[in-house]
Amino acid sequence: MTFFDITVHFLSASGIPKMDVVGTADPYFVANLDDRLKYVSTVQDNTLTPTWDEVWRVKNVPQEATLAVEVLDKDSNSLTDGYIGQFSIPVYSGEQQLRIEDKALKRNRGTFRLSIDIVPSEDPEASHHPYTFDGPIRFSHHCSPTVGRIANTDSRLYSTWKVYIKGVRLFFGDQVQTWNQDYAKARSIFQGPTSMAVRSVIHTGHRMLYARTAANGFGVLDTPDDFFHLLHGHADPKDAQGGLFVHRIKPALYTYIIAVDDESLRFSETGARFLVNMASKHALHSNCAEAVRYSGEFHPRPAGGWESFDDARGDADVQWELVVDNKSGTYAPDSALLPALRGLLEFNFPGFRIVALDYRDPELKRSSEACRAYALAKRGVRQGDLQPHAQEGRETLVQRASNELHKHGISFGHRKSDAGGDASSG
Numbered sequence: 471m472t473f474f475d476i477t478v479h480f481l482s483a484s485g486i487p488k489m490d491v492v493g494t495a496d497p498y499f500v501a502n503l504d505d506r507l508k509y510v511s512t513v514q515d516n517t518l519t520p521t522w523d524e525v526w527r528v529k530n531v532p533q534e535a536t537l538a539v540e541v542l543d544k545d546s547n548s549l550t551d552g553y554i555g556q557f558s559i560p561v562y563s564g565e566q567q568l569r570i571e572d573k574a575l576k577r578n579r580g581t582f583r584l585s586i587d588i589v590p591s592e593d594p595e596a597s598h599h600p601y602t603f604d605g606p607i608r609f610s611h612h613c614s615p616t617v618g619r620i621a622n623t624d625s626r627l628y629s630t631w632k633v634y635i636k637g638v639r640l641f642f643g644d645q646v647q648t649w650n651q652d653y654a655k656a657r658s659i660f661q662g663p664t665s666m667a668v669r670s671v672i673h674t675g676h677r678m679l680y681a682r683t684a685a686n687g688f689g690v691l692d693t694p695d696d697f698f699h700l701l702h703g704h705a706d707p708k709d710a711q712g713g714l715f716v717h718r719i720k721p722a723l724y725t726y727i728i729a730v731d732d733e734s735l736r737f738s739e740t741g742a743r744f745l746v747n748m749a750s751k752h753a754l755h756s757n758c759a760e761a762v763r764y765s766g767e768f769h770p771r772p773a774g775g776w777e778s779f780d781d782a783r784g785d786a787d788v789q790w791e792l793v794v795d796n797k798s799g800t801y802a803p804d805s806a807l808l809p810a811l812r813g814l815l816e817f818n819f820p821g822f823r824i825v826a827l828d829y830r831d832p833e834l835k836r837s838s839e840a841c842r843a844y845a846l847a848k849r850g851v852r853q854g855d856l857q858p859h860a861q862e863g864r865e866t867l868v869q870r871a872s873n874e875l876h877k878h879g880i881s882f883g884h885r886k887s888d889a890g891g892d893a894s895s896g
Contacts, residue, residue: 472533473596475604476561477587478526480511483570485580486518489543489552494518496544497554498682499582503528503561504535506601508732512610513544515684518580527604530596535561539582541570544683555579563588599639603733607818609633609700611687612680630679630738630755631700633691633818638733638763641814642807646730646761650802659753659800660760668749669758671872675748676757680736694821698785701770703849719770719785721845723838726794727755727801728763728814740767752800764811765798766829769841773823776837776844792822793837797829 480499489495497520501509507528514520537559543552555570555577565585572579593599612630650656659668691697703720726737736755748754752765772779773789794811796803805828812826827834845851 471597473530473591473593473600474533474561474588475529475591476527476531476535478509478528478537479585479587480509480522480524480526481565481583481585482519482521482523483541483580483582484519485578486520486541486554486570487579488518489554490516495552495554496684497541498544499539499541501526502538502540503531503601505538507603510682510732512688513682513684513686525606527606529602529604530591530593530600531561532600537561537586539568541579541582544681546681546683557582561586561588599643602639603634603636605636607634607636607691609687609689609691610682611700630736632680633700633735633737635728635733635735635814635818637814637817638728641810641817642763645807646763647765647801647803647807648761650800653799653802655749656753656800659749659758672749672754672758674872675754679754680757691819694819697819697821698790715781715849718781719790721769721771721776721841721849721851723767723769723841725751725755725767727752727765727798729756730759730761730763733763737768750800752798762801762803764796764803764807765801766794766796766803767798767838768792768794769838770822771837771841776840779844781848790822791825792819793825793827793834795827795829795831795834797834 478501480501483497486495486497493516495518496513496515497517498511498513499522500511503509509526511522511524514522538556539558540556541554543554545551553573555572557568557570559566559568563586565583568582568584570579570582571577610632612632613628649660651661657665659665659672689696691700698719701719701722702717703715723740724737725740726735728735738751738755740751752762753759756762756765769792771791771793772783773791779788792815794815796805796808796811808826808828812824815822815824827837846853
């Protein structure tokens with residue numbers, strides 16, 4: 471079989487039909503390459519002539535591959551987005567103007583412009599890792615829908631990030647980590663009479679949390695400093711220091727998964743308040759996927775550890791490390807793959823030295839505790855932000871998702887304990 475490296479440039483669309491009662495449409499698209507690799511675009515706000523100008527590079531694509539694109543309308547008032555139309559084409563070089571069609575009635579729903587460049591693959595092992603995403607490394611920043619109801623709070627504690635990393639197949643091949651059948655909370659999600667109810671809440675929470683809107687933060691990670699910026703602190707309205715550390719790397723722990731479906735790195739601060747009572751934070755990030763590439767926690771630290779750091783030193787004056795582990799009860803990732811994880815993250819984030827540790831390693835506990843201690847002692851972080859609990863009058867994501875299901879007439883009849891768990895479950 472012959473393999474190619476392709477670059478798809480998604481340009482624009484025109485003639486999109488009006489989808490909203492008030493306004494026009496908020497279009498975005500989902501592209502699939504042979505149902506093996508997926509690309510999700512940004513949302514273009516209130517337009518019938520969206521311009522995306524987005525690039526997707528994929529290595530080792532088999533000859534005669536097919537690109538399928540579905541164009542959707544973002545609907546913030548519904549659990550699902552509106553369908554505009556679709557098209558499917560064989561992958562070949564050149565700029566193309568393609569008719570967007572309604573699947574059922576074949577109605578014209580506009581015109582989509584894209585161009586494709588193709589060059590022969592130079593990888594002698596192409597057949598062993600086809601459909602390898604090769605950049606650019608894009609990210610999206612999402613804020614929990616619960617934060618709008620809470621005044622005077624640090625929005626970062628209600629945020630999630632999705633980063634489309636490259637080269638996952640180069641380091642992991644086809645290996646995935648399936649859900650842990652020995653873990654009671656995982657069984658409550660994937661097995662048993664109440665599992666469907668639990669998954670309904672988690673699926674809804676995931677859709678709400680990772681909804682793509684024009685208000686999301688979008689960007690490309692071109693340099694090491696770009697990834698540093700994602701880990702900077704954000705201004706807290708209660709911060710007596712007046713946002714002094716907004717542009718400093720924050721001493722914080724993060725929960726992450728690397729997804730199978732789109733090979734994205736998804737993460738949030740481990741102490742995020744909106745995750746209180748969620749049965750599994752890793753399942754929330756994965757959208758209840760039965761398998762992930764890998765999962766666990768990570769935290770940044772200066773070389774030598776937070777215990778030997780002083781804020782008098784600038785962030786640019788130290789070597790930063792990313793300590794990453796396999797601490798995930800839901801998926802129990804194989805520790806033998808930690809070297810592959812380290813290689814993958816070094817490949818994507820060259821500004822960090824990657825330290826990959828098994829969750830049972832005493833060094834991990836020491837480093838994590840030093841990170842928390844520095845946050846409490848030096849950065850004004852409150853203990854309640856590290857170990858959050860449900861507070862009277864403050865809505866959690868579980869409650870918001872359950873209410874949303876009820877609002878749309880979906881009865882799932884679960885007890886609170888079925889969808890709940892402690893804030894540290896993973």
